Amino acid sequence: MAVAQTVTRSSEIARLQEIAARMRIDIIEMLAKAGSGHPGGSLSAIDILTCLYFSRMRYDPNRPDWPERDRFILSKGHAVPALYAVMAEAGYFPRQELMTLRRLNSRLQGHPVSTALPGIEACTGALGQGLSVAQGMAIASQLGGGKFHVYCMIGDGESQEGQVWEAVMSAPKFKLDTLTVILDNNNGQIDGHVTEVMNLEPIDAKWRAFNWNVLQIDGHDFEQILQALAKAGETRGRPTLIWARTIKGKGVSFMEDNVAWHGTAPNAEQAERALAELRAQYAQLVGGR
């Protein structure tokens, strides 16, 4: 089911688009500096993360332990450059720390580490595990009267892990309307397209069969993302899946839908080409205001 188009204030959309455009620049810069990492899935996820962190979630970067904060779990932990970018923007740590990604003694580990960096909610990166962890937090919220919401982003390749489906089975049993899962369906994984490596389709039929509230969106359409997140928040008695169709490497022409960019950082020349494109996109957004 496509989310109904209703009008979100265009100034709000423009604000979020500008942030996302800057986040894409940060992602490429930190990956180029690190010399390794995962651009494709970071760029497919960043529009959704931008909406979560700068429009939807309740949190306080100065109190990362605030018990009633909303939680975000990046189960597809390899996309953590996108998460670090929004966390720096949100004020969890200084922006210049982004350039320490993947370095010895950095808090910005190659995959998310909650014990290293306040604001990261759990250690993820071993695929398939984050949804169960998010479910536990959502149960804790439910036990306390539903004071916070838990968002969990999973990958489509990740959904080949059996544990994902154990959690897909259990969350509706526990009636977890405190839980929203976002599937970053970019159709790319290391060995090829997800549809070829191990096809997940039909995705909506599978989740619906387990009694999830399923909302299908274009994961790069900010209005659709915001509407779906709002609908998920209003849903009672069961968890919501936001099934987001996305483009791996979105925003960098030579990375888009090219699985070679799943886990390869751009070299200096490639980074310059990518940054030129992303800076032009940003300039257009700012200029068009």
Added chain:
Amino acid sequence: MPAKATRDAFGEALASLGDRFPDIVAMDADLAKSTKSEIFAKKFPQRFFEFGIAEANMIGTAAGLALAGKIPFACSFACFISSRFDQIRISVAYSQANVRLVGSHAGIAIGEDGYSQQGLEDLALIRSLPGMTIIQPADDLETAGAVEYLCTHKGPAYLRTTRQKVERVNGQGYRFQVGKPVELRPVGKDAVIFCSGGEVFYSLKAAQSLEQEGLDVGVINVHTIKPLDAGAIVLAASRTRAVATAEDHQIIGGLGSAVAEALAEAGLNRRLLRIGIKDQFGESGSPEELLAKHKMDAAGIAEQLRALLR
């Protein structure tokens, strides 16, 4: 005092602590009747979560509950808990989540179900993870003390319980102190047995029978396998001429290995006998038959020590 399985003592203790610790939640994977988490579930149905036969999901969910401030006790057979190693490794241990994993049906002494249900490698697996606390109580009193301790412990922990009834080895009024081995029988001039769980009672019986033969053997109950009190182990071993370990687990990776590491690292040169499953698979049989076959009952322990001290 009649013998009691430590799984029963666990379930009763958890249920009795539920009012005092409102953040306790229990979870199980279709074995609540066996692990005895069901005792808690009956008293606190809103704080019990049944996952069906899906241990990985249960353990990951326990991590999330713990990271949100709850005190989750996630229960299954020892073999099914520890075989979800990646979930324990990343979601629980690496996240330093206050999860209490409870593995019941530890060891070969579960009997007839055979190897696939016998937790024989759980200590080896879980002991390898940084920051894990591992407790294996020897009787009902120790279990109750350990469960109470785990309600305030910071960090991930693993509690290993028995299916079979075990005789009480501690005195009335026993107080559990995490990490501190308990000298149940003074270290003798001939040997000391470091033992844990269901093997503690058999080790005591073996030491008593060896005494009849003029052999002076002490017994130390090592209920906390990690962190191991290496200083206490080395000190006790230094006061005698031979060392044995006894556990219902593979001799690789569990208490036997931990003691060997402690002695070797201290440079203490003692003969070391590791009693347990000697790099073999388990099998079906009655608990008594299996313990006898692997020389893990009182007679078997005495026989192995006799050979060591000859």
